[in-house]
Amino acid sequence: xxxxxxxxxxxxxxxxxxxxxxxxxxxxxxxxxxxxxxxxxxxxxxxxxxxxxxxxxxxxxxxxxxxxxxxxxxxxxxxxxxxxxxxxxxxxxxxxxxxxxxxxxxxxxxxx
Numbered sequence: 001x002x003x004x005x006x007x008x009x010x011x012x013x014x015x016x017x018x019x020x021x022x023x024x025x026x027x028x029x030x031x032x033x034x035x036x037x038x039x040x041x042x043x044x045x046x047x048x049x050x051x052x053x054x055x056x057x058x059x060x061x062x063x064x065x066x067x068x069x070x071x072x073x074x075x076x077x078x079x080x081x082x083x084x085x086x087x088x089x090x091x092x093x094x095x096x097x098x099x100x101x102x103x104x105x106x107x108x109x110x111x112x
Contacts, residue, residue, distance in 0.1 A: 001009075
């Protein structure tokens with residue numbers, strides 16, 4: 001092989017090396033962008049997880065408040081039933097007293 005052929009072969013090999021280096025450079029650049037996207041996605045996922053935990057805590061608090069309110073509602077309904085029964089009893093007493101007063105008036109009118 002002559003010196004010129006050796007140089008031609010070296011140039012060919014060098015050109016192939018450069019093509020591979022350019023391709024490798026493009027891959028490294030793409031990997032860097034993918035790594036940045038991965039890091040950003042991971043960070044966003046952590047924020048989303050924190051928000052989820054916050055929303056879950058708020059939901060649990062709302063459920064507890066709902067249960068408390070429902071218990072209060074049951075108690076108030078029971079009080080209403082009790083008061084309604086007491087009212088009916090008092091109305092019956094009032095009717096009884098009214099009838100008794102009417103009888104007494106009737107007796108007094110007959111006596112007079």
